[in-house]
Amino acid sequence: MKFDVFSKRLKQAMASETNYAFAKRSGISEPLLRKYLSGASVPSMEKAWKMAVAANVSLDWLAGNVLLHTTNQTNDRSPLNQKSGNLDIHFAEGVKKTFAGFNVRLRKAMGDDTSCEFAKKSGLSGSSLHNYLKGLVVPSIEKACRMANAANVSLDWLASGCSAGTQLSQKELSSTDKDVQDYIPLYQPSFLNRKRHWKHSANILTHLAFSSRSLHKQGLNPNQLLAIPVMGDSMAGVLKDGDIVMIDLERNQLDAEAIYVVRLNHQLYAKRLQRLFDGSVRIINENKGYSDVIVEKANLSNIEIIGRVIWFCGWT
Template structure:
């Protein structure tokens, strides 16, 4: 458990100055929303409730406190301190585990229909989905490697319906065996079943047989990016 430091060391030694203004408070509120509340964020970061209230009012936290806040939510330390750079750490996903019972997975507003650049570029976190930490551990999943998006269209109907939510394991971004993956091909995102063929090519399979299969040859595999394996799906009945 991280403990709040009594060290009043100024942050100038880190090489970048923090903001003690409205911008910093807004970012602090942003990560508090990831935790569910300022109280939950304080508990996760090992900060006293009184200290958190001071920071929420514009008080300047120490370097150790900022590091704890960034680490427990998965945000970039530079972003938290200055507002510069990407919000997430490279290759990570916003997450927080406030106790031993639940883990939280970000649901992005991206859909399996179109996407440019990084798969979640310009995508916003709509909410955090709560799963029991035990259920994720049982499946061998690490919360910080997970994210969720929604399915668009009927090409996987029968398995994944339009509007369903799928959870992606970004740690499994290589084709291991026939399974459903979120992929990017021709600047579009798809949730599709992948099958490796004997000649090294990859077959992209739609569950809805109204859509034909697509074969990506071995020489064209650089055009196929596997975002991660689909490990969970859910939707309204």
């Protein structure tokens, strides 16, 4: 996350409004606002939230996130949803636009992770996370972004619990820096074989950098992407042993013939899937040294589609 964009976006959000007027509406001091505008200081999450509300922009956008999402209030820990038709923040009727309950939502966002696990995932110290969970300290917006990304929730929900239905507006699109990147985790495939939550930083090999704008143009949510290495030569001709594939976890239904990562008999495979007229599924190996497999309709529950392969790379 690049927080040098925060001051730029704050200026854009303020438009022609004076520092005095915006500081008064935001409930922060004018000298402090000047520090944020100059980039000399990074605000706390609470102050950043107040400024986002005053400017009627998403906290995710103000903090430097390119992709904006809708947080589902009916599910306290729902993944980020990219479908939205609004240009500005719209709060549910009767919901107060206040910063409250952050530590409670942070605990929910952590899910089954221990404090030690989540702190490591977020790049924070255990003592800092402890203070946030106890409500003793409010994190900086920078550290809040780390926790939101680690938990796969939006900053707007984490800050207030409000549903902030947002989509990139023209102002936000035009102001997006070309060098802003999203970092997609590359996981050990052996970990994904286990029947438990796959996001665990101890099993991340590295992160792959992608242009945030490019992902947005493809309609992709970076919080629903992961990468794994290909193992074996059954897809030779398309995918080689050691190639890297990126998976869209939101596309975990067989909606068209394509290459998917599937879990079959507790093992992961990148395979081309084809639905047949009788409802059965053909698992296609590009390497014709391996036979294709037909899975009858009655046995489809034995196949778990992790996601669709949308990108791959490897050495020639």
